[in-house]
Amino acid sequence: MGGQPERRTQTPLAIRVEGCARTFPDGVRALDRVDLDIRAGETLALLGPSGCGKTTLLRLIAGLDHPDPGGRILFDGEDVTALPIERRRVGMVFQSYALFPNMSVAANVAYGLKIQGMAPDMRRARVTEMLEMMRIAPLADRAIDQLSGGQRQRVALARAIAPRPRLLLLDEPLTALDAKLRDALRVEIDQLLRALGTTALYVTHDQAEAMALGDRVVVMTHGRIAQIGTPYEIYHRPAGRFVADFVGLMNRIRGTLSGDGVRCPGGIVPLAAAGPSHRPAGARRPGDGAPVEIQFRPEDAVVAAPGQGHVRGTVTASFFLGDRVRILVEGVGTTPLTVETGGRIDPLTDATLAAGAPIELRIQSAPLAPEGEA
Amino acid sequence: MTRSVFRFWLPLGFTLLVSAFLILPVLLSVLAGVTLNWQRGPAGGLTFRWVAEVWGLYADTVLRTLLLAGATAIADLLLGLPLAYVLARHPSRKARLMEELIMLPVAVPGLATALALIILYGGWQSLRGGSVFILIGHVLFTLPFMVRSVLAVLAALDIRTLEEGAASLGAGPWRRLLTVVLPNARPGILAGALMVVTLSVGEFNMTWMLHTPLTKTLPVGLADAYASMRLEIASAYTVVFLLMIVPLLVLMQKAAAAASGGR
Numbered sequence: 001m002g003g004q005p006e007r008r009t010q011t012p013l014a015i016r017v018e019g020c021a022r023t024f025p026d027g028v029r030a031l032d033r034v035d036l037d038i039r040a041g042e043t044l045a046l047l048g049p050s051g052c053g054k055t056t057l058l059r060l061i062a063g064l065d066h067p068d069p070g071g072r073i074l075f076d077g078e079d080v081t082a083l084p085i086e087r088r089r090v091g092m093v094f095q096s097y098a099l100f101p102n103m104s105v106a107a108n109v110a111y112g113l114k115i116q117g118m119a120p121d122m123r124r125a126r127v128t129e130m131l132e133m134m135r136i137a138p139l140a141d142r143a144i145d146q147l148s149g150g151q152r153q154r155v156a157l158a159r160a161i162a163p164r165p166r167l168l169l170l171d172e173p174l175t176a177l178d179a180k181l182r183d184a185l186r187v188e189i190d191q192l193l194r195a196l197g198t199t200a201l202y203v204t205h206d207q208a209e210a211m212a213l214g215d216r217v218v219v220m221t222h223g224r225i226a227q228i229g230t231p232y233e234i235y236h237r238p239a240g241r242f243v244a245d246f247v248g249l250m251n252r253i254r255g256t257l258s259g260d261g262v263r264c265p266g267g268i269v270p271l272a273a274a275g276p277s278h279r280p281a282g283a284r285r286p287g288d289g290a291p292v293e294i295q296f297r298p299e300d301a302v303v304a305a306p307g308q309g310h311v312r313g314t315v316t317a318s319f320f321l322g323d324r325v326r327i328l329v330e331g332v333g334t335t336p337l338t339v340e341t342g343g344r345i346d347p348l349t350d351a352t353l354a355a356g357a358p359i360e361l362r363i364q365s366a367p368l369a370p371e372g373e374a
Numbered sequence: 375m376t377r378s379v380f381r382f383w384l385p386l387g388f389t390l391l392v393s394a395f396l397i398l399p400v401l402l403s404v405l406a407g408v409t410l411n412w413q414r415g416p417a418g419g420l421t422f423r424w425v426a427e428v429w430g431l432y433a434d435t436v437l438r439t440l441l442l443a444g445a446t447a448i449a450d451l452l453l454g455l456p457l458a459y460v461l462a463r464h465p466s467r468k469a470r471l472m473e474e475l476i477m478l479p480v481a482v483p484g485l486a487t488a489l490a491l492i493i494l495y496g497g498w499q500s501l502r503g504g505s506v507f508i509l510i511g512h513v514l515f516t517l518p519f520m521v522r523s524v525l526a527v528l529a530a531l532d533i534r535t536l537e538e539g540a541a542s543l544g545a546g547p548w549r550r551l552l553t554v555v556l557p558n559a560r561p562g563i564l565a566g567a568l569m570v571v572t573l574s575v576g577e578f579n580m581t582w583m584l585h586t587p588l589t590k591t592l593p594v595g596l597a598d599a600y601a602s603m604r605l606e607i608a609s610a611y612t613v614v615f616l617l618m619i620v621p622l623l624v625l626m627q628k629a630a631a632a633a634s635g636g637r
Contacts, residue, residue, distance in 0.1 A: 062542065064538055085538070085541045085542050086541045086543075086544050090542060091543075092539070094535055094538070096532060096535055097539075098536050100554055100558070102557040102558050111540070111543050112543030112544055115543060159543070163543065163544065
């Protein structure tokens with residue numbers, strides 16, 4: 001952000017969600033009983049496909065909606081379940097921004113300050129500070145309908161943080177923007193959240209956004225929490241098939257355990273590849289002949305020189321992505337694999353990556369799971 | 375650049391023809407209202423005598439009409455604003471049904487609605503004989519226009535999310551209403567009010583059934599004048615009527631443009 005906002009006196013808030021479910025009047029259960037702890041000062045990303053309950057959970061924490069009887073929301077240990085949003089001292093950024101069209105940019109940002117009863121000169125100073133921080137000071141007197149999407153987003157952020165909320169809630173704030181602007185604003189929001197040090201809850205369906213912004217990520221599906229963890233844990237130690245597939249591409253090779261490797265149609269993957277840290281804690285090593293599954297991310301496999309690879313397959317297609325080349329390989333497992341290779345290779349002229357060409361892969365690290373699990 | 379016959383002159387001619395078709399009867403009527411003697415035509419001399427005479431005969435009717443229109447607008451605001459607000463906040467199937475339901479008095483012939491009102495309230499003599507009875511009919515007929523006009527503006531704004539935004543900044547229900555809902559609904563309120571006043575001033579069918587000789591409105595008086603007085607006076611009545619209704623129509627156009635085109 002433009003000016004360096006110094007850390008504010010507002011001590012960050014710890015939030016506890018206890019047994020909160022939400023059933024809509026039409027009988028749809030948007031959220032199953034959820035328990036969740038949000039640590040003071042952390043940015044927690046709620047990630048999941050549309051309809052997974054992430055926005056419902058955010059609205060419960062915000063106070064825009066209330067949990068089914070039995071659920072409780074605690075702010076620093078204080079039960080706020082019955083309080084409406086206007087009495088929870090939170091700041092919120094909406095997907096549609098929800099800026100007031102009857103007010104100028106400055107009046108929008110001043111709205112919350114006026115309600116707090118801040119004196120006019122202090123208010124003006126704070127508004128100026130916020131607008132400068134979001135680098136929209138020249139827009140202060142503009143009407144909302146004269147702003148671009150990215151500018152509206154900045155106003156919405158400035159408006160939400162101006163009253164120094166104890167908790168900042170962001171509901172898919174970047175979804176309405178185009179890709180390039182989204183990337184730029186994502187970096188800015190990240191810097192802003194770190195600088196403010198406020199506890200923040202960030203709802204998104206974009207896994208890249210969640211991993212970039214979240215200190216921890218909560219992956220949700222069908223109204224439940226599928227996994228809570230750091231972005232690294234979510235990506236490399238997914239708690240299940242859903243999480244593995246939702247946060248990125250996951251290759252799976254089915255085979256049978258034989259000696260020190262896993263035998264599959266394309267060859268034998270040595271068990272050493274499945275590093276010990278990737279073994280589920282406490283899992284017993286299954287016996288020989290047991291059906292197992294190897295999982296690995298595209299970047300965990302490298303293209304090997306002939307004779308050097310673990311497994312052999314056939315290229316079905318390859319795509320030049322600019323910074324890397326994505327190769328689809330079949331014949332190794334039951335389903336096609338996706339692997340990626342860096343460097344300056346042009347798949348259009350390089351015969352080794354042409355469709356039908358044989359290819360050998362070395363798999364560098366892959367967690368092993370009994371078949372059907374994970 | 376030459377203007378093509380088909381792309382310019384023909385459409386222009388057609389437009390003028392349609393306009394003439396619509397406005398000629400009105401113009402003739404206005405002309406008749408300021409002509410000394412219609413048998414001899416305008417050449418026989420123009421006068422405002424008839425207009426003055428109409429004013430003398432019907433001034434109280436004009437006043438009553440305006441008061442009724444104002445009262446209708448106020449009643450519609452009091453009833454229609456909360457209704458539109460509730461419908462906008464809870465966009466459900468039931469809300470849609472409710473919206474259709476309040477449109478009924480517009481679809482049903484005014485005479486039928488009037489008859490229903492007489493059956494319901496007719497026995498109540500003090501009500502039956504007064505202007506309030508007409509007011510009830512006008513509110514019934516015009517309320518949906520107010521509701522629709524306000525509802526359209528509120529729905530386009532996504533008022534629910536705007537209110538949530540205000541609430542997140544600490545605003546309670548009353549403050550949200552005064553600082554966010556009403557200011558943003560203003561174009562719809564204005565357009566709705568002008569529409570309602572215009573409809574009330576011009577309403578005939580229902581009013582004709584509901585009025586008494588002592589509670590005539592402009593359009594009823596117009597029918598009265600046509601039936602019982604010389605053509606010139608009846609036409610002068612049209613002039614008076616137009617003088618009242620045209621400014622309203624112009625304002626309505628402007629308000630509607632403001633409501634749809636943003637500020």
